[in-house]
Amino acid sequence: MSLCIECACGFCCDGTLYSHAPLKDTDLPVRNESIVALERSGSGPSDPSEYYFDQPCKLCLNDRCAIHDQTRPAICGDYTCKLLVNHAAGKVSLADAKALVHNVKVLRDRLRPQLEEFTDSEAPLALVELTRLAVNRMETMDAAARSSVSSGMLLDLALMRILLAKHFDSRLTRHTYLADKAMQTMDAASDSQAQQQEEPGK
Numbered sequence: 543m544s545l546c547i548e549c550a551c552g553f554c555c556d557g558t559l560y561s562h563a564p565l566k567d568t569d570l571p572v573r574n575e576s577i578v579a580l581e582r583s584g585s586g587p588s589d590p591s592e593y594y595f596d597q598p599c600k601l602c603l604n605d606r607c608a609i610h611d612q613t614r615p616a617i618c619g620d621y622t623c624k625l626l627v628n629h630a631a632g633k634v635s636l637a638d639a640k641a642l643v644h645n646v647k648v649l650r651d652r653l654r655p656q657l658e659e660f661t662d663s664e665a666p667l668a669l670v671e672l673t674r675l676a677v678n679r680m681e682t683m684d685a686a687a688r689s690s691v692s693s694g695m696l697l698d699l700a701l702m703r704i705l706l707a708k709h710f711d712s713r714l715t716r717h718t719y720l721a722d723k724a725m726q727t728m729d730a731a732s733d734s735q736a737q738q739q740e741e742p743g744k
């Protein structure tokens with residue numbers, strides 16, 4: 543049984559890591575009605591159209607692929623995260639992989655409702671997309687409004703980005719600005735609170 547199934551992971555399918563998955567020409571037409579091929583037009587002849595499908599994938603049920611043993615888009619079989627590679631190399635035991643996946647799931651499930659509320663999102667958006675919306679929103683807030691942002695949510699946001707980059711996809715380190723922004727917002731909020739506490743005694 544694969545590590546993905548044993549750990550009941552699914553972070554590369556449920557929107558935790560990515561907001562979409564690329565499709566190859568050979569995947570088209572996609573026969574499964576749950577995977578709808580979307581087209582992103584290129585900017586010119588040297589930049590051809592790309593096909594992709596959105597995440598969370600509708601076939602990721604209870605953190606497992608519902609069609610694991612059937613024909614899937616090529617990316618589904620080709621994709622390997624750092625955890626898979628490290629486990630195959632004997633660097634991460636199954637028990638440690640399960641514990642890591644469990645911890646990230648706890649974070650994911652705690653973050654999602656907070657981010658949906660914070661960003662006023664209703665559709666089942668990818669967690670990574672919710673994170674982007676939350677950061678965009680924080681960027682437009684003034685210091686007073688930022689001080690009201692839940693420090694628990696910000697800590698979870700920062701920790702999530704670090705765990706995903708460290709254990710699943712190091713390309714996400716290019717996006718640690720999301721964690722940096724969360725930490726900056728927390729710093730600004732605590733400065734503002736400290737200032738408010740000092741003011742009565744001035």
Ligand code: SF4
Nearest residue numbers: 546551552553554623
């Ligand atoms: S993120 Fe890694 S361990 Fe999790 S389902 Fe995807 S490939 Fe498997």
Ligand code: SF4
Nearest residue numbers: 555599601602607618
């Ligand atoms: S078809 Fe299966 S492996 Fe592919 S994205 Fe959906 S849930 Fe993941």
